[in-house]
Amino acid sequence: VFVMKLLVILLFLGLLSGCRGNSSYSLTPQLLLVSFDGFRADYLQNYDFPHLQNFIKEGVLVEHVTNVFITKTFPNHYSIVTGLYEESHGIVANSMYDEVTKKHFSETNDKDPFWWDGAVPIWVTNQLQENRSSAAAMWPGTDVPIHNTTPSYFMNYSSSVPFEERLNNVTEWLSSSNPPVTFATLYWEEPDASGHRYGPEDKGNMSRVLKEIDGLVGDLVQRLKVLGLWENLNVIITSDHGMTQCSENRLIHLDSCLDHSNYTVIDLTPVAAILPKINVTEVYDKLKHCSPHMTVYLKEEIPDRFHYQHNDRIQPIILVADEGWTIVLNKSSLKLGDHGYDNSLPTMHPFLAAHGPAFRRGYKQSTMNTVDIYPMMCHILGLKPHPNNGTFSHTKCLLVDQWCINLPEVIGIVVSALLLLTLLTGLMIFMQNRTPASRPFSRLQLQEDDDDPLIG
Numbered sequence: 205v206f207v208m209k210l211l212v213i214l215l216f217l218g219l220l221s222g223c224r225g226n227s228s229y230s231l232t233p234q235l236l237l238v239s240f241d242g243f244r245a246d247y248l249q250n251y252d253f254p255h256l257q258n259f260i261k262e263g264v265l266v267e268h269v270t271n272v273f274i275t276k277t278f279p280n281h282y283s284i285v286t287g288l289y290e291e292s293h294g295i296v297a298n299s300m301y302d303e304v305t306k307k308h309f310s311e312t313n314d315k316d317p318f319w320w321d322g323a324v325p326i327w328v329t330n331q332l333q334e335n336r337s338s339a340a341a342m343w344p345g346t347d348v349p350i351h352n353t354t355p356s357y358f359m360n361y362s363s364s365v366p367f368e369e370r371l372n373n374v375t376e377w378l379s380s381s382n383p384p385v386t387f388a389t390l391y392w393e394e395p396d397a398s399g400h401r402y403g404p405e406d407k408g409n410m411s412r413v414l415k416e417i418d419g420l421v422g423d424l425v426q427r428l429k430v431l432g433l434w435e436n437l438n439v440i441i442t443s444d445h446g447m448t449q450c451s452e453n454r455l456i457h458l459d460s461c462l463d464h465s466n467y468t469v470i471d472l473t474p475v476a477a478i479l480p481k482i483n484v485t486e487v488y489d490k491l492k493h494c495s496p497h498m499t500v501y502l503k504e505e506i507p508d509r510f511h512y513q514h515n516d517r518i519q520p521i522i523l524v525a526d527e528g529w530t531i532v533l534n535k536s537s538l539k540l541g542d543h544g545y546d547n548s549l550p551t552m553h554p555f556l557a558a559h560g561p562a563f564r565r566g567y568k569q570s571t572m573n574t575v576d577i578y579p580m581m582c583h584i585l586g587l588k589p590h591p592n593n594g595t596f597s598h599t600k601c602l603l604v605d606q607w608c609i610n611l612p613e614v615i616g617i618v619v620s621a622l623l624l625l626t627l628l629t630g631l632m633i634f635m636q637n638r639t640p641a642s643r644p645f646s647r648l649q650l651q652e653d654d655d656d657p658l659i660g
């Protein structure tokens with residue numbers, strides 16, 4: 205009877221949560237994906253963000269997001285929207301060269317779909333759904349016809365367009381388009397630009413810049429409230445990478461190791477992509493002992509954890525500088541802050557915050573991966589994800605419609621339950637052993653009882 209009752213209660217709870225799920229998703233879900241370029245995870249702990257903290261208080265926060273190697277802008281932005289490592293989506297650097305076609309790619313020469321067609325970004329998948337459209341107030345790749353498709357609404361990339369204009373465009377598209385815009389992006393160049401210029405350890409300048417960014421988050425929330433979008437729109441605020449301090453005292457001079465005529469530098473720092481003009485091993489041997497602050501890899505020996513090997517656009521030799529070190533050629537200039545380093549370094553990690561009907565309220569978790577964002581977004585929008593490197597279960601605790609089973613928590617509960625049980629049993633034995641001492645005549649009878657509860 206008890207089991208039957210339990211089943212009925214469970215069934216009832218299931219129905220109840222099912223109904224709740226349906227009512228909060230009665231409208232087609234909408235998602236706005238925002239990136240503040242170069243927003244290092246620990247800025248959130250070390251600076252004041254009143255607006256962003258309010259946003260987090262009513263939503264979720266992932267303190268550290270492990271991004272993909274190399275920790276550069278274009279590669280990581282494409283991993284966010286495809287769920288793929290760089291070797292799989294093909295945007296393996298901000299500067300690339302394809303030997304077969306002799307094509308070059310750079311931040312200012314990125315419009316050829318050839319570079320992007322190795323993956324299908326979420327705005328394209330969303331757009332192929334009936335009665336849905338996508339919009340982009342900038343994001344790497346959104347002004348390129350990937351698989352012959354651009355978002356229905358997009359802006360050609362220009363760093364000089366103010367945030368206000370991007371915000372006005374994207375919120376207008378989200379609120380009044382037909383078919384409705386269900387997925388949109390918003391991109392902003394800061395705090396990356398200032399991080400490069402001043403270095404992240406310049407507290408004075410960085411606190412000024414980060415205060416401005418917090419103001420922009422305030423503007424975003426305010427605008428969404430005015431337009432009546434705030435309660436129904438899902439908003440993710442994240443970034444592509446962090447930033448670390450560099451110095452003129454930490455330079456690696458490539459020219460001092462090898463004559464420049466022996467190789468072509470496709471990308472320079474902090475991960476150099478080297479295309480040898482002479483024998484690969486010869487170039488490799490000379491670079492191998494160039495600096496103790498740089499690791500030299502033949503393409504075949506790049507560690508598996510980087511997931512950075514199986515693509516023709518990855519050059520035969522790559523050089524990875526240690527954190528804070530800069531690879532230079534004779535004429536190159538130094539930035540005071542940089543990124544691109546090993547993606548296991550905490551300084552390279554961004555954060556992720558989210559708010560809206562799909563997300564829990566007031567929930568924090570310590571980590572997830574950049575590639576996990578894509579399957580989560582597909583789930584929210586009800587899209588079938590393309591094959592990807594992400595793990596949906598890493599994001600289950602962020603979502604209201606998912607059972608959140610956290611393994612360490614479960615282990616904790618089981619262990620404390622066992623401890624409590626042991627304690628209670630011990631206490632019972634102790635009490636029962638005590639009683640006979642004061643009642644010597646009932647001792648025999650009590651000892652018989654004594655075994656029963658333990659065996660039972």
Ligand SMILES: [Zn+2]
Nearest residue numbers: 241242277444
């Ligand atoms: Zn960036």
